[in-house]
Amino acid sequence: MSYFGGFVGKMKKLKSLLALLVLLASLFMFGALSSMAAPKFNANLNVNISSIKAGELVTAKAGVQNADPKESYQYKFVWSCNNWQKWGVINDFSSKSQVSLRPYTPGNYIIHVDIKDSKGNIITKSVPFKMDLGWDAKLSTSVPKRIIGETVSAKAGVTNPSNRMSYSYKFVWSCNNWQSWGVISDFSSKNNVSFTPKKQGNYVIYADIKDSLGNVVTKSSSFKMDLGWNASLSASVPSNKTGSTITAKANVTSSLENGNYKYKFVWSRNNWQSWGIISDFSSKNNVSFIPKNSGKYEIYADVKDKNGNILTRTSSFNIVTDWTAHNPTVNRTGSAPGSKVSITANPSKQLKGGQYKFVYSYNDWSEWGVIQNFSSNRYASFTPSKPGKYTVYTDIKDAYGNVNSSYNSFTIKGKLVALTFDDGPSNYTASILNTLNKYKVKGTFFVLGSNVPSHSAVIKQMHSQGHEIANHTYNHKNLTSLSASQINAEIQKTQNAVHKITGKYPVYLRPPYGAVNARVRANIKMPVVLWTKDTRDWQVRNADHVYRQAISNLKNGDIILFHDTHASTAKAIERIVPYLLKNGYYPVTISELMSQK
Ligand code: NI
Numbered sequence: 218m219s220y221f222g223g224f225v226g227k228m229k230k231l232k233s234l235l236a237l238l239v240l241l242a243s244l245f246m247f248g249a250l251s252s253m254a255a256p257k258f259n260a261n262l263n264v265n266i267s268s269i270k271a272g273e274l275v276t277a278k279a280g281v282q283n284a285d286p287k288e289s290y291q292y293k294f295v296w297s298c299n300n301w302q303k304w305g306v307i308n309d310f311s312s313k314s315q316v317s318l319r320p321y322t323p324g325n326y327i328i329h330v331d332i333k334d335s336k337g338n339i340i341t342k343s344v345p346f347k348m349d350l351g352w353d354a355k356l357s358t359s360v361p362k363r364i365i366g367e368t369v370s371a372k373a374g375v376t377n378p379s380n381r382m383s384y385s386y387k388f389v390w391s392c393n394n395w396q397s398w399g400v401i402s403d404f405s406s407k408n409n410v411s412f413t414p415k416k417q418g419n420y421v422i423y424a425d426i427k428d429s430l431g432n433v434v435t436k437s438s439s440f441k442m443d444l445g446w447n448a449s450l451s452a453s454v455p456s457n458k459t460g461s462t463i464t465a466k467a468n469v470t471s472s473l474e475n476g477n478y479k480y481k482f483v484w485s486r487n488n489w490q491s492w493g494i495i496s497d498f499s500s501k502n503n504v505s506f507i508p509k510n511s512g513k514y515e516i517y518a519d520v521k522d523k524n525g526n527i528l529t530r531t532s533s534f535n536i537v538t539d540w541t542a543h544n545p546t547v548n549r550t551g552s553a554p555g556s557k558v559s560i561t562a563n564p565s566k567q568l569k570g571g572q573y574k575f576v577y578s579y580n581d582w583s584e585w586g587v588i589q590n591f592s593s594n595r596y597a598s599f600t601p602s603k604p605g606k607y608t609v610y611t612d613i614k615d616a617y618g619n620v621n622s623s624y625n626s627f628t629i630k631g632k633l634v635a636l637t638f639d640d641g642p643s644n645y646t647a648s649i650l651n652t653l654n655k656y657k658v659k660g661t662f663f664v665l666g667s668n669v670p671s672h673s674a675v676i677k678q679m680h681s682q683g684h685e686i687a688n689h690t691y692n693h694k695n696l697t698s699l700s701a702s703q704i705n706a707e708i709q710k711t712q713n714a715v716h717k718i719t720g721k722y723p724v725y726l727r728p729p730y731g732a733v734n735a736r737v738r739a740n741i742k743m744p745v746v747l748w749t750k751d752t753r754d755w756q757v758r759n760a761d762h763v764y765r766q767a768i769s770n771l772k773n774g775d776i777i778l779f780h781d782t783h784a785s786t787a788k789a790i791e792r793i794v795p796y797l798l799k800n801g802y803y804p805v806t807i808s809e810l811m812s813q814k
Contacts, residue, residue, distance in 0.1 A: 258284055260332045262342035270351025270379060272430050276317040277307075279330040279342065290314070293331040298324045321430040323350045352377045354426035356436035364445030365414050365524060366473060371401075372409040373424040373436065384408075387425040393418040415524040417444045446471035446478075448520040450530035458539035459508055459619065465495075466503040467518040467530065477523040478502070486536075487512040508536045509617040538615065541565045542623035545575075545611045552630045554803055559598045560588070562611040563623070570616030571595070580605045580812070602657055603803045604631030605813065631803045632773035635810045636660040636790070637748060638781035639689055639727065640755075642672035642679075648787040650678060656794045658804040659684050662781065663727040666691035666711030673718050680719040685806035687725040687746070688712060696728045696737045704740045725807050746807055748778035754786045763789035768796055774810065 259282040266275050279292050294307035294316045302324075307316045310333060320326055329343040353376045360369050373386050386408045391398035396418070401410045404427060414420055419441050427433045452465045467480050482495040482504045490512070495504045498521060508514060514534050521527045543563035550556045562573040575588035575597040589597040591614060601607055608626040638649065641664055653660050662679055664686060669676055679686055690696065690707040691714075699707065708726060716722050725746045728737065733745060752766040763786055767777055779786050797804055805813075 258282065258288070258290075258332075258334060258338075258340070260330075260340045260342055262328070262330050262344050264328055264344040264346055266346055268351070269347060269349050271323045271348045271432060272319060272321055272351075272379070272382065272428075273348075274317055274319055275326075275328070275346070276315065277328045277330065277344070278315040279332055280314065281332060285334075288334050291333045293333075295329045295331075296320070297327050297329070298322070300325075320348045322432060323348050350428075350432055350434070352379060352382070352428065352434075354424070354434040354436050356422070356424040356438050358422055358438040358440060360440045360442075362445075363441055363443055364473065365417055365442050365526065366445065367442075368411050368413050369420075369422070369440070369442075370409065370411040371422045371424065371438065373426055374408060375426060379428075383429045385427050387427070389423045389425075390414070391421050391423070392416060414442045416526060417442050444522070444526055444528070445473050446476055446522065446528075448518070448528040448530055450516065450518040450532050452516050452532035452534060454534045456539075457534060457536050459511060459536055459617070460539050462505050462507050463514075463516070463534070464503060464505040465516045465518065465532065467520055468502070469520060473522075475523075479521045481517075481519040481521070482506075483517045483519075484508075485515045485517070486510060509619075511536050511538045511619050538619045538621060539566070540568065540615065540621070542611060542613045542621035544623050544625045545609055547609060547625050547627055549627065552628070553801055554601055554603050554629055554631050554798075556629075557598055557600050558607075558609070558627070559596065560609050560611070560625075562595045562613055564613050564615075564621075568613070568615050572614040573597075574612040574614075575599075576610045576612075577601075578608045578610070579603075601629045603805065604629050604633060632771075632801055633805050633810055633813060634771065634774070634797060634802050635776045635807050636779065636793075636804050637663060637687075637727070637746075637776055637807065638779045638786075639663045640665055640668075640693065641781040642668055642675045643782040645784055645787040646672065646675050646781045647678070649781050649790050650675070650682065650684065652787075652790045652794055653684065653804070654682055656798060656804075658794060658798070659806045659809070660804065661685040661687055661725075661807045663687045663689035663725075664711070664715065664723075665689050665693055666707075666714045667693075669711070669714040669718065676715065676718045680721065683806075685725075685808055686715055686719065686721075686723055687727060687807065688715070688723040688743070689727050690729055693729045695730055695732045697732050697734050701736075701740045704737060708741065708743070744811075746776065748776045750775050750777045752777060752779055752786075752789075754783055754789070755780045758783055758785040760785045760788035760792075764792045764796075767793045771797075771800075771802065773802075776807070776810070 261280050263278045267273050281290050291310040292314045293310045296307060296318055297304035307318055325347050327343050327345045331339050331341050333339045354373060355376060356373045358369060358371045371388060375384050385404040385406055387404045388401040388410045390401060390412060401412045421437050421439045423435060423437045425433050425435050447470045449468045454463050465482060469478050479498040480502045481498045484495060484506055485492040495506050514536055516532045518530045519527050543565055545563055546561040548559040560575055564571060572591040572593060573595050574591045577588055577599060578585040588599045606628050608624050610624045612620050612622050614620045641662060688708060688711045691710040696704050712722050726741055726743045727746050731747045752763050754763045
């Protein structure tokens with residue numbers, strides 16, 4: 218109004234400009250009506266809220282300024298909540314300029330009004346407002362003892378309640394993050410409840426408080442419930458021997474009146490290799506059991522309360538057999554090869570259902586064998602065939618499968634000799650092998666590399682039957698007349714020829730003619746073996762002569778030189794081997810002879 222007043226005042230002062238102004242005004246109005254459909258009216262919207270609490274009445278009134286009295290205006294009212302998340306038409310175009318609504322949920326509202334004149338000109342106005350819930354809720358829990366079985370009570374309340382509203386309450390509990398849960402009371406007017414937790418854990422009580430408009434406020438309260446009792450286990454092991462009685466007792470310490478506890482006892486041996494239930498859940502809190510096997514034992518006690526809560530306690534102990542294996546008794550008819558050895562297994566006590574196994578080893582397992590597998594026979598015997606150190610082992614098993622072992626050692630005395638054969642293999646070598654095998658003795662063959670490829674079968678036989686293959690150079694040259702590289706070639710070619718067939722390189726070298734000097738020795742990287750007794754069988758091709766040469770002045774450790782390239786030698790060997798065995802000499806390989814020196 219003050220603006221118009223000002224304007225009129227100025228017009229009075231500027232009469233000279235009146236005509237111009239009238240002209241300008243009529244030009245302006247003519248232009249506005251003809252080219253721009255701008256409404257000639259203005260509007261406002263007033264929103265009246267008695268309280269910002271949801272559910273309260275909101276009235277909206279639209280008004281038209283400088284209204285044309287001949288005009289009839291129409292009004293459309295729309296509300297929206299939280300940016301059109303929800304909305305509704307209150308009143309579609311009608312002459313009613315005032316509406317009311319009751320928003321039931323809290324949020325940011327806008328009331329929009331479209332005001333339309335008869336020419337269809339529309340002006341839109343909007344007014345925002347906010348509705349709050351208008352009330353809040355609270356929850357309090359009472360946990361007098363934080364022990365399962367005790368009653369927990371919870372009470373929910375409303376702060377700033379509206380007297381136009383009614384409230385209902387729902388209570389839910391959850392334990393250990395919803396691992397278990399339950400509804401204590403569904404929506405009702407009851408605002409206090411109680412419940413009794415049965416399992417230990419971390420609890421939350423939730424209260425949903427709902428007003429009569431359906432708005433829900435959730436409150437929660439947390440607390441922890443303990444078991445309220447504890448258990449212990451004691452095992453009494455008067456003796457850690459099999460067959461003795463072990464007792465176990467579980468004890469409960471409790472602040473609860475009557476836990477109605479049940480007990481389960483289980484034993485396990487060697488980490489559940491074997492196990493058993495001693496007693497399944499019963500009111501008996503002490504048990505006994507008798508371990509039959511040695512090992513590491515564990516007793517488990519599961520203690521369960523009336524609500525199903527279980528505490529497990531364990532106790533460990535070791536059990537050994539109530540018997541041991543004494544050293545086996547060894548009885549020998551003599552100390553030479555071929556004399557019978559009797560062995561008796563010696564459990565420290567008489568075993569009902571005992572079983573006995575006997576094994577021998579020769580020279581620290583260089584050979585071994587099972588004399589007798591598990592059987593009820595406590596006695597066994599075997600006949601050592603050659604001189605050396607023997608050990609007999611007894612495994613004794615009782616009726617429950619417990620095994621204890623023991624051993625005893627003795628030496629079979631005898632003179633050792635090595636039968637060595639040079640210059641082969643030849644067509645007579647197989648015959649010599651047959652004789653050695655017949656008497657179960659071993660020889661050593663110093664082979665010429667040049668003979669090896671053409672006698673590969675006999676080389677294979679030597680190797681597989683346990684005879685020793687040694688190196689006698691490739692071409693049987695006197696090494697003292699050769700250069701270092703020639704010496705090396707003579708030796709290496711034979712090494713390779715043997716390895717190609719047997720997969721194994723010879724260990725020992727015997728130079729042709731036994732010819733060595735310092736220079737030759739410096740070029741040989743393997744042990745050189747000569748002989749202590751020369752039969753000169755290459756010179757006198759007579760079996761009887763070879764036999765006599767071999768056995769005359771024989772002594773322990775002799776290395777006898779033969780050549781497996783003569784029929785007479787092969788024939789002589791057939792007599793020599795039985796003679797040696799009969800006279801306490803045992804033929805072994807060079808390696809065996811060296812190992813026993
Ligand atoms: Ni030779």
